[in-house]
Amino acid sequence: MNQKFKTALLLLILPLLAVAQSVITGTIKDASTGLPVPSASVLVKGTSNGTATDFDGNYTLNNVPDGAVIVFSYIGYTTQEVAYTGQSTIDIALAEDPSELDAIVLIGYGSIKQENVTSAQETIKSEEFNKGAITSPGQLIAGKAAGVQVTAASGRPGDGPVIRVRPGSTLSGSQDALYVVDGVPLDQSNASLNSINPNDIESITILKDASATAIYGNRASNGVVLITTKKANFSSDLKVRYDVQFAVEKVDNNTDVLTGDEFRQMVADQGRDTSILGDANTDWQDAIYQNGTRAIHNLTIEKGYDNTSIRASLGYNNEHGTLQRSGYERASLSLNVIQKLLDNKLKLTFTSQLAQEEIRNADTGAVGAAVVFDPTQPIFSGSDLYGGYFEYTNSTGIEPNAPRNPLGLLNSLDSQLDNYQARLNMNAEYKLPVKGLKFTGNAGIDYNEFDSYSLRDANSGGR
Incomplete structure (x- = not known):
């Protein structure tokens, strides 16, 4: 019934x-x-x-x-x-x-009115950017451009999101878009958008169709992301601005595992030997995670004269990840100068961005180890072996078939990646005697230098 x-x-x-x-x-x-x-x-x-x-x-x-x-x-x-x-x-x-048709948009080789655009492009201006304590420029446009996917590459501090303008046509090749900053195409093999301070970006234009390849070649086969940095207005007052942002991150959902008491009870219920188990109740996931913090400082100075505009900014970002010993630091300096000469017929634009990044890497193997490690064992063994951390051992040393102590993995590794970046660009624009015709020249350099090291404590038992 x-x-x-x-x-x-x-x-x-x-x-x-x-x-x-x-x-x-x-x-x-x-x-x-x-x-x-x-x-x-x-x-x-x-x-x-x-x-x-x-x-x-x-x-x-x-x-x-x-x-x-x-x-x-x-x-x-x-x-x-x-x-x-x-x-x-x-x-x-x-x-x-x-009102929309009079807007000026970038199209890769110049700028024209919106009403004359025939290619598939989309421009996101600074007032439309996502707000908050944002580290990477890619986070500014997440969810803002139709058909453009912005996804997190990983949870590691300093890792920017992956931007996909359109689906790639290769299984093994790169599907990354070409990034162009103030007219300078970035080296796709080493392009690091995180070296750009989001506070310095005026707009981001995305070229979606194949017409971009006519300008940049096959590098643009996966689309182009044009980044324009901020400049000061002419005939403007001196402006000095300082702002700071602070954010806290925490891990809300851990993997559901047995407590030490529950694990001991399960072993006893199965009639197995419980003497090899410990007396502790260790939450290994709680032990390896911490509240992540992010502090972003920006100082901006700008001034505009009749024929000259100057904008300089200094930025500092310090981030501690939710996984212990992970972190990210960035110091950036930018300078944009525009000078008009010859009765405004000649305009020279100089832009520069200097940045130093420091990425502190944690042993991500600790995340998996924290899920499977015995919750009845303590964090520390009470001896000096293996950094003082409890480990499963046999007659020759650490048992190779057993998981490693999660905190031992984290604290025995010292790993860091440093990036020194310099991006300079000079643009010259001259109005020719023919109405509507002008000559434009652009020269730039994008320099990156990477240094890294990874050291494991000799007393940790190796990995």
Whole structure:
């Protein structure tokens, strides 16, 4: 009887669920031409549930709740909002937004008005960047550009996110985009966006289509990320600004493992010898993790004259990771100078970024060891062997088939990577006598020097 009741109740609930979450289809077109608008955004307002139109302007939006507001948008067009009241089809005609068409955007080989852009590109300005104690420039645009994936490479301090502009066409080759900072393409084999202070970035433009390869060659086959740094305005007052940001990180969810008491009880219940077990109750995951801290300091000075603008900034970042002995430090110095000459016919722009990075590496093997190491054993053995840490041993030394003490792994390793970076660029722009025609020359250098070492305590028993 109970089974029949449950079946009847399920049949009653299923139609209600189907009504509550609906599917909307439709087409988005240009209001003036009637042509379809591809890659337009369709989003349920206030949520991350959205989609984009295909080449013919068609879209399908799933899981739309009753009473939701659907937002239709595209660069250069006025955004429209439509209340959902059960419609199965919503067709939209987007009108051009004149204020958007006058915006100046970068296209790799120069800058033009938004209304004249024919390539697939997207620009994120500083006021649109993600906020917070951000270390890497990639974190500024996470979730800000359609179709661009920004994912964390690892949890290690100093590791910037991986940026994918479009899916790669190779299984073994690099799928990284080409990074260009103030006109200087970075060496893809050693490109380190973390050496750039996020506080110095004015905008990030992403070139998505294959037209970028006509400028930068096959290096741009996976897309291009153009980074423009901040400059001072002409005829502006002296500005001095200092700001500091502080953040705390902690590990919220550890792997669920047995406590020492639970492990001893399990062994006893199975009728096995408990004499080899210890008397401790050690939470190894709690022992290797700590509250991570991040402090970011920035000092900026800028001044603008009639024909000269100067901006200088000094930044310092100090981060302690959630895994003990992991950390990251960066000191950066930038200088941007613009000088106009010859009655404003000639404009010289000099930009420079200097940075020193220090990445302190922890033994990540401690993370796995903390999950499987015996919780009945203490952290320290009471002897001087193996740095004083408890280890499983045999007649010849450490037992090779047993896991190592997690804290012993962390504290016996001293590993560090240093990066010294210098990026300089000089740009000259001269207006020729022919109206609208100008000559532009650009020269730059991107220099990186890496030093690293890794030392294991000789008394740790090796690894």
